[in-house]
Amino acid sequence: MKFVLAGFAGSGKTTLFNAMTGLDVPVGYGGQVRVGTVRVPDPRVDFLSRAYSPKKTTHATINLKDVPGEYGGKPHVLSPGALHQIRDREALCLVLRDFVNPALDAAPDPVGDLLAFHDECVLSDLGIAERRLDRARKERADVREIGAFETAVAALEAGRALRQVPRDELYRGFLKGYGLLTDLPLLAGVNVDEDRVGEPLDSGLAAGIAEMGGAGMILSARVEAEIAALDPEDQTEFLEDMGLAEPTLARFIRAAYSLMDLISFFTVGPEDVHAWTIRRGMVARRAAGRIHSDMERGFIRAEIIPYGVFADFGTEQAVKDAGRMRVEGKEYVVVDGDIMYVRFNV
Ligand SMILES: Nc1nc2c(ncn2[C@@H]2O[C@H](COP(=O)(O)OP(=O)(O)O)[C@@H](O)[C@H]2O)c(=O)[nH]1
Numbered sequence: 001m002k003f004v005l006a007g008f009a010g011s012g013k014t015t016l017f018n019a020m021t022g023l024d025v026p027v028g029y030g031g032q033v034r035v036g037t038v039r040v041p042d043p044r045v046d047f048l049s050r051a052y053s054p055k056k057t058t059h060a061t062i063n064l065k066d067v068p069g070e071y072g073g074k075p076h077v078l079s080p081g082a083l084h085q086i087r088d089r090e091a092l093c094l095v096l097r098d099f100v101n102p103a104l105d106a107a108p109d110p111v112g113d114l115l116a117f118h119d120e121c122v123l124s125d126l127g128i129a130e131r132r133l134d135r136a137r138k139e140r141a142d143v144r145e146i147g148a149f150e151t152a153v154a155a156l157e158a159g160r161a162l163r164q165v166p167r168d169e170l171y172r173g174f175l176k177g178y179g180l181l182t183d184l185p186l187l188a189g190v191n192v193d194e195d196r197v198g199e200p201l202d203s204g205l206a207a208g209i210a211e212m213g214g215a216g217m218i219l220s221a222r223v224e225a226e227i228a229a230l231d232p233e234d235q236t237e238f239l240e241d242m243g244l245a246e247p248t249l250a251r252f253i254r255a256a257y258s259l260m261d262l263i264s265f266f267t268v269g270p271e272d273v274h275a276w277t278i279r280r281g282m283v284a285r286r287a288a289g290r291i292h293s294d295m296e297r298g299f300i301r302a303e304i305i306p307y308g309v310f311a312d313f314g315t316e317q318a319v320k321d322a323g324r325m326r327v328e329g330k331e332y333v334v335v336d337g338d339i340m341y342v343r344f345n346v
């Protein structure tokens with residue numbers, strides 16, 4: 001899954017990127033586009049790993065891009081280059097500055113930044129959708145395609161993000177491949193100073209984000225950077241001192257994950273405890289293809305232990321003895337947390 005950290009310069013994107021990826025990219029003005037891998041924190045994987053003591057433990061991961069928020073000459077206008085860098089992504093994590101940045105003259109204005117970012121994305125999408133609509137009409141393309149772009153243009157002209165247009169009103173199949181920014185799932189992280197991490201999201205901001213069809217949360221990139229720099233034992237103590245059960249980053253990553261309707265299933269054994277990422281609704285046979293294409297081709301059945309059942313019984317044998325392991329066929333819809341053992345034959 002490919003995510004991006006987007007937003008205006010000085011909002012804390014690179015600080016957050018470093019904390020999330022464990023990389024050490026220079027912070028401050030400008031910078032380059034960077035890509036890194038983020039481990040999706042999941043206590044279930046940690047539990048399974050303790051239960052099996054495998055040689056290898058593989059968490060789900062997110063591919064994250066840090067895009068510098070270059071100004072395109074005017075304040076509050078991202079350069080076309082910066083917008084272009086977002087187009088190949090599957091979800092948008094917008095970082096909004098709500099702290100005083102001594103390097104910037106402007107006072108924090110997260111609502112203003114949110115609206116400015118939204119307007120830019122709408123304008124950019126409108127340009128693309130109008131051009132495609134013109135061409136589709138000239139080419140006498142499929143009427144459903146013309147209809148889809150007419151709907152898209154009308155929504156964008158009204159200042160609406162495409163993600164706000166319901167499925168039955170917009171045939172999204174035709175919009176694929178155009179990199180439309182306002183159709184990407186949106187998670188806004190409001191970056192605040194340490195003393196405000198416990199505060200709820202400002203109601204005006206929350207309303208603005210909801211109106212764009214996004215989700216929002218408070219975080220502090222500074223605090224997350226500090227936590228990431230500590231040893232695991234010290235991290236626990238630091239979090240306890242701050243009255244937090246886990247780093248905000250863990251919640252942020254999981255929020256991005258669920259925004260995309262992603263779930264995890266697990267494979268376990270002495271070699272590898274592995275979290276696999278799929279979209280909610282995927283059937284067992286296709287999910288098996290994530291592990292290996294042979295498993296999809298030669299799929300016979302899946303043996304399933306829901307994570308909750310495993311956690312209750314503690315061992316695989318205890319689950320089996322209690323008759324709680326299920327056998328499911330290829331059309332079974334995989335549930336978040338399923339521990340799956342695929343029987344196959346090729
Ligand atoms: N006070 C405070 N400063 C921050 C926070 N997050 C980032 N910064 C600082 O803001 C400046 C810009 O951060 P950077 O991550 O480079 O922002 P970017 O331009 O969005 O990538 C740096 O000096 C950071 O140390 C925060 O939560 N609180």
Ligand SMILES: [Mg+2]
Nearest residue numbers: 013014031068
């Ligand atoms: Mg940066």
